[in-house]
Amino acid sequence: VNDTDLDELLADTLHRHAARALPLPGDPAVWVARRAARRRRRIVAAVAAPVAAAAAFAGFALLGSFHTDAVLPVPPATHAPTPTASAAIPQPTNPVPEETGHSSDEPSVVRHVPAAGLKRLRAAVHQLTEPMPGRPAALRARLVHYQVDSWRSPDDFTLLVTLDLHFPPQTALAWNEGSNGRFVHFSRGPHSQTYQLEWATSR
């Protein structure tokens, strides 16, 4: 194989495989804005925590407010069940009848997440079975499990979800065939009942 043949094959291969990358449904600007905000909060917290700790150690009570403003809120224990705790929760005895293209199996953790949020999540999962511009429809999409990953308020929280997705053969997506773990951030305005969802592969 000479250099010319190798280079030509390299270029062809890269362009062919690059075309396999298809974005998730939704507005990437919203995902990025949200992610940038989380990144900024982490940076502020990383800077503020040692300062606040030093201030507290020195007895400057006034500086304590800086600490409480800067550090990310920690969700109550009830909102972050451990895998052991989630396994202990009984499965529903009367599952909802299955819908077309969407298994209605209840997830193994069902508590404290607002009903409107769960409804929105199920609808979003179901939408994966519907064709969208630039993306083929999944054959099956099922919400297997979810748990609270971080909690700031009922209007601003993140779930770690596990989906079971199956796509037509020869279909390449940003999703994997089978099990998919994703972080789903839920946010809504103070006077809004509708959540905005943001999908991400990491916090």
Place this chain on the structure above:
Amino acid sequence: VQAVSEKGWSVVEGELADFVRGRYPALLRRALLLTGDPGHAEDLVQESLAKLWLAGRRQHIDNPEGYVLRIMVNGSVSRWRRLRPVDTVAAGRDDQLGGTDAADRVVEQDQMWRAIQSLPARQRAVVVLRFYEDLPEERIAEFLGVARGTVRSQMAKARVHLRSIITDTEGADR
């Protein structure tokens, strides 16, 4: 630079938001080549754009495309260095490299794709920038923050590695 709706994050507007919406698919394609994994690619793109987003709040970015590409390349080298795929040897193929049939070409490309993913992260970045982005050596050196000679040596090592895998597979098929 951007305005965020008071009702949450339902509306994000501005120059950077337009850039993100317009360039996201292309950036995702680059990221897939750099990481070899769809999930990691999404993560790399979003993390890189988040850095761009924060930088854009502090200062005007003249060339956001170049800025984010630099972040992505360096991010792929540093963060994914330990996540090299282990599937370094291609699956068997039916014919020798150079076959004219379209199916043979697809097999060759699949074989080459697996070989590319087996490259160390920096070599993979050099290959992607050279053969996908079509950048000259000096621009690649600029993106990676290394000397031009380093780019040349990385490319030479990548060629040797890729050729050895292809040759090994050819030998196994005979």
